[in-house]
Amino acid sequence: MNASAEWEDLVSTALVGTDRRPLPGGAPGEVELLERAAVHTLRMRAGHRLEKGEPLSVAPPEEQPALSPAAADRLARILGGERPRLLTEWLETAAGHGYRISPHLLPELLDQGARDRSIRPHLGVLAGNRGRWLAGLNPEWGFLLEEVTSAAVTGADGAREVWELGTSGDRRAHLAALRAADPAEARELLAATWEKETPDDRAAFLEVLAERLSPDDEPFLESALDDRRREVRHQAADLLTRLPGSRLGLRMAERGARYLSVEDGRIQVTPPAACDGAMERDGIRAKPPRGTGERSWWLQQAVARTPLAVWPRLLGRPPAELVRMKIVDWGREVMAGWVRATVLQGDPEWARELFAWDPLADLLAALPPAEQERVAADFVRRHGLDGQLIMVLGGASAPWGPGLAKAVLQKILEVSGTQPWNLGELTKLAGERIDPALYGVAERLSPEPPIQEVAALLRFRDDMLKELV
Amino acid sequence: MIERWNRDQVLALAPDAPSQKAAQGVSSPGKWSGIGVTADALWGECKGSGSKPYRACVDLSEPAYRCSCPSRKFPCKHALGLLLLWSADGVPAADEPADWVAEWLDQRRDRAAKAATRAAATADPAESGPPGGGRRAEQREQRVAAGLSELERWLADQIRQGIAGSRRHDHWDGLAKRLIDAQAPAVAGSVSRLNAVLATEDWPARLLGEYALLHLLSVAHRRLPEMVRASGDGADAPERAGAPHPAAAGLLQRVRERVGFPVTKEEVLAGETVRDVWDVLGRRDEEQDRLIARRVWLRGRATGRPALVLSFAPVGQALDASLVTGTALDADLAFYPGPSPLRALVAARHDAAPAGPAPGSTPERALEEVARALAGDPWVDSWPVVLDGVTPARGSSWQLAGPSGGLALHPSAGTPWRLLAASGGHPLTVAAEWTPRGLRPLTTWDEKGRVIVL
Numbered sequence: 001m002n003a004s005a006e007w008e009d010l011v012s013t014a015l016v017g018t019d020r021r022p023l024p025g026g027a028p029g030e031v032e033l034l035e036r037a038a039v040h041t042l043r044m045r046a047g048h049r050l051e052k053g054e055p056l057s058v059a060p061p062e063e064q065p066a067l068s069p070a071a072a073d074r075l076a077r078i079l080g081g082e083r084p085r086l087l088t089e090w091l092e093t094a095a096g097h098g099y100r101i102s103p104h105l106l107p108e109l110l111d112q113g114a115r116d117r118s119i120r121p122h123l124g125v126l127a128g129n130r131g132r133w134l135a136g137l138n139p140e141w142g143f144l145l146e147e148v149t150s151a152a153v154t155g156a157d158g159a160r161e162v163w164e165l166g167t168s169g170d171r172r173a174h175l176a177a178l179r180a181a182d183p184a185e186a187r188e189l190l191a192a193t194w195e196k197e198t199p200d201d202r203a204a205f206l207e208v209l210a211e212r213l214s215p216d217d218e219p220f221l222e223s224a225l226d227d228r229r230r231e232v233r234h235q236a237a238d239l240l241t242r243l244p245g246s247r248l249g250l251r252m253a254e255r256g257a258r259y260l261s262v263e264d265g266r267i268q269v270t271p272p273a274a275c276d277g278a279m280e281r282d283g284i285r286a287k288p289p290r291g292t293g294e295r296s297w298w299l300q301q302a303v304a305r306t307p308l309a310v311w312p313r314l315l316g317r318p319p320a321e322l323v324r325m326k327i328v329d330w331g332r333e334v335m336a337g338w339v340r341a342t343v344l345q346g347d348p349e350w351a352r353e354l355f356a357w358d359p360l361a362d363l364l365a366a367l368p369p370a371e372q373e374r375v376a377a378d379f380v381r382r383h384g385l386d387g388q389l390i391m392v393l394g395g396a397s398a399p400w401g402p403g404l405a406k407a408v409l410q411k412i413l414e415v416s417g418t419q420p421w422n423l424g425e426l427t428k429l430a431g432e433r434i435d436p437a438l439y440g441v442a443e444r445l446s447p448e449p450p451i452q453e454v455a456a457l458l459r460f461r462d463d464m465l466k467e468l469v
Numbered sequence: 470m471i472e473r474w475n476r477d478q479v480l481a482l483a484p485d486a487p488s489q490k491a492a493q494g495v496s497s498p499g500k501w502s503g504i505g506v507t508a509d510a511l512w513g514e515c516k517g518s519g520s521k522p523y524r525a526c527v528d529l530s531e532p533a534y535r536c537s538c539p540s541r542k543f544p545c546k547h548a549l550g551l552l553l554l555w556s557a558d559g560v561p562a563a564d565e566p567a568d569w570v571a572e573w574l575d576q577r578r579d580r581a582a583k584a585a586t587r588a589a590a591t592a593d594p595a596e597s598g599p600p601g602g603g604r605r606a607e608q609r610e611q612r613v614a615a616g617l618s619e620l621e622r623w624l625a626d627q628i629r630q631g632i633a634g635s636r637r638h639d640h641w642d643g644l645a646k647r648l649i650d651a652q653a654p655a656v657a658g659s660v661s662r663l664n665a666v667l668a669t670e671d672w673p674a675r676l677l678g679e680y681a682l683l684h685l686l687s688v689a690h691r692r693l694p695e696m697v698r699a700s701g702d703g704a705d706a707p708e709r710a711g712a713p714h715p716a717a718a719g720l721l722q723r724v725r726e727r728v729g730f731p732v733t734k735e736e737v738l739a740g741e742t743v744r745d746v747w748d749v750l751g752r753r754d755e756e757q758d759r760l761i762a763r764r765v766w767l768r769g770r771a772t773g774r775p776a777l778v779l780s781f782a783p784v785g786q787a788l789d790a791s792l793v794t795g796t797a798l799d800a801d802l803a804f805y806p807g808p809s810p811l812r813a814l815v816a817a818r819h820d821a822a823p824a825g826p827a828p829g830s831t832p833e834r835a836l837e838e839v840a841r842a843l844a845g846d847p848w849v850d851s852w853p854v855v856l857d858g859v860t861p862a863r864g865s866s867w868q869l870a871g872p873s874g875g876l877a878l879h880p881s882a883g884t885p886w887r888l889l890a891a892s893g894g895h896p897l898t899v900a901a902e903w904t905p906r907g908l909r910p911l912t913t914w915d916e917k918g919r920v921i922v923l
Contacts, residue, residue, distance in 0.1 A: 017631025030628035037681035046840040050874025053862035059893030082493040107886035456499030
């Protein structure tokens with residue numbers, strides 16, 4: 001009997017007991033069994049042999065620069081729960097510089113990416129070859145294999161190969177780089193493989209064409225209005241709306257003329273009576289969401305998809321006057337349509353006028369950065385601390401310069417005397433959006449704890465960004 | 470000069486996960502004032518909820534911690550937060566410690582000096598010898614002997630009746646209590662830990678193995694004294710046919726320790742010491758009966774000797790945090806007597822030494838070492854090993870493999886993602902705790918030699 005068979009025998013005898021199953025040949029069975037078991041146990045422990053195993057593949061060497069130890073430590077701190085809301089900024093900055101993160105931090109970061117879709121595009125760069133190697137071992141991290149793999153896709157030689165063989169993230173990055181350099185070539189490259197792309201890729205690639213949009217793109221976009229995938233059709237319609245003089249723009253202008261007119265200094269509205277196939281092709285959805293009337297829904301979308309330049313021509317008044325005019329019966333829909341159109345088309349003039357009427361974060365974001373700050377600072381000074389103030393500030397693009405920073409810090413100081421319990425979100429937002437180089441200004445402004453908290457957060461970010469240069 | 474510890478190393482000092490989190494909350498520069506660091510001390514004042522800031526300082530050479538906050542956790546979140554700030558290079562260097570820090574350091578030195586004098590005084594031969602008188606000692610011997618012979622009978626009964634029916638978590642409670650009454654606390658502990666065996670799939674085989682080793686312990690306790698007597702003093706008896714091995718005396722000492730006769734610290738410190746540069750490989754805390762046992766594993770760079778510094782504290786109370794994973798210290802260690810000496814006390818610290826990957830060996834050599842240890846002390850169930858040039862590999866479970874094969878990891882290691890990430894399929898140096906069920910990885914080092922706590 002070999003050793004392992006004898007051990008099995010001892011175990012099964014012990015299970016039922018020597019009373020029922022005596023050891024073969026053994027006298028007082030139980031002691032004999034225990035002693036033989038002791039010998040076996042020790043033999044197994046002391047005589048343990050190496051096992052054959054299947055070695056792992058070897059991760060390819062890295063091409064990207066490694067993080068400094070200080071930057072790696074800071075990432076570990078953030079992942080460990082310190083200032084967790086700064087993770088995205090850290091990742092975005094580090095990915096922008098093309099760094100790769102320290103291997104031992106990868107599992108934690110990839111777990112985070114598995115939970116939070118929004119950080120994945122940065123992880124594609126940061127994970128480096130080691131990260132993709134790891135993702136190959138864990139299906140939960142498989143998302144990484146679809147993301148952009150390096151900060152800059154450059155060089156014409158590799159370009160063709162990236163477009164043919166790269167991850168969808170890499171192909172997107174390649175298309176975007178090409179679009180910035182040569183818009184027509186990018187469009188032609190896309191058109192050549194268009195039919196073979198997956199619906200998800202088609203929608204994502206179309207988004208890239210928003211950059212340097214020109215009338216030359218119209219035929220391609222017009223054909224995309226007939227795509228099988230709704231996201232693709234809508235994306236194409238959005239782009240065509242932004243294109244001055246596009247056929248879609250003209251069609252929408254014609255519809256607009258049927259719906260809106262000016263009579264007796266008031267805007268009269270006749271909403272569409274039906275949503276026909278032509279309207280649907282131009283990006284208007286027929287079926288309203290629950291709780292919205294059909295005609296209201298079609299009207300709102302039609303206004304949103306009509307080039308904004310149409311209205312002053314059609315209604316004979318500049319935007320400033322239009323947004324203040326009385327709209328008979330359908331005011332809510334028309335205004336909502338204009339807001340949506342303004343955001344979609346990024347029109348500063350309309351944004352300015354509409355923001356005064358309804359201060360929405362999206363409208364603020366449609367203004368040029370310097371103006372955003374001015375308008376936001378003004379709003380902060382006039383407005384009390386409430387959810388709307390937070391929302392509006394969320395629309396102002398970061399980093400906030402001295403003007404807006406000062407207005408917000410002043411507001412924090414004001415509120416800290418009256419309702420300090422209400423300050424949490426505002427201090428966080430201020431710390432995250434104010435230009436971190438202004439930490440000294442905040443430190444000196446006041447010893448009040450909420451101000452010092454903002455200063456501490458700014459300083460943390462300032463150090464953090466310096467480590468990532 | 471103490472090398473700055475990295476974040477992993479600092480967090481590994483925290484008594485528990487909530488402390489780690491709390492420490493991160495007070496690790497930003499804004500929370501601190503009057504901070505500074507010299508070659509071996511670190512201090513600062515942290516604003517708390519009260520009007521007076523908390524004063525925290527760390528003696529980096531020991532290390533030892535002190536804070537004026539009322540927390541009973543140790544090191545407290547302030548000391549840890551301060552260390553985190555230091556680890557992020559956020560503490561300015563100073564020439565001299567602040568007054569209150571210097572005062573504390575002086576007190577510590579005074580106390581250490583007094584303790585040394587006291588130790589020297591008690592080492593006086595006139596005062597040594599068994600305390601408490603022979604009668605009580607004799608009574609205890611009798612109780613233990615009775616308790617262990619009951620254990621022997623109980624084990625035999627189990628095997629006669631079959632262990633199939635023992636799959637209940639309170640199966641060993643009564644026996645463990647009787648062993649405590651019999652003043653054999655260590656063996657009572659081994660018995661109450663048998664519960665854990667039931668959680669595994671191959672519990673009958675493991676339980677039989679544990680029963681067999683307990684049986685071996687009782688028999689050894691019963692028969693070894695006789696063998697030692699028969700071989701004279703046991704130490705220098707000439708080898709005769711049938712004569713007991715002189716190692717019996719050492720083994721008896723180990724058996725008594727495993728039964729629960731403690732060796733006092735004084736006895737250990739009075740014995741021989743080994744000076745070396747000791748790499749602190751890692752540590753593992755384990756809760757048993759509301760008591761936390763902390764094992765810190767070391768290995769000597771020159772001697773290659775493994776060592777275990779064991780400490781205990783009730784749950785929620787301060788554990789020894791004087792050995793930092795990934796650091797190295799030049800120190801004298803005093804080993805507990807017996808064959809395969811492993812457990813040790815730090816008898817004297819000389820200096821910090823530059824840290825880096827500990828020198829390792831192949832898996833084969835590590836297994837040979839464990840086999841030798843088992844030959845000296847059959848009850849050994851954990852042993853620190855450092856493997857170099859090993860790669861994670863897949864077998865029936867994850868393993869660490871050299872060119873001729875791999876050693877399985879302990880099931881609790883799961884898929885060791887951190888280790889896999891650090892390796893990328895390349896060989897690395899890994900410190901691990903050997904156990905009969907597989908290796909528990911402790912630490913590894915990155916390409917720049919920085920320690921990674923696994």
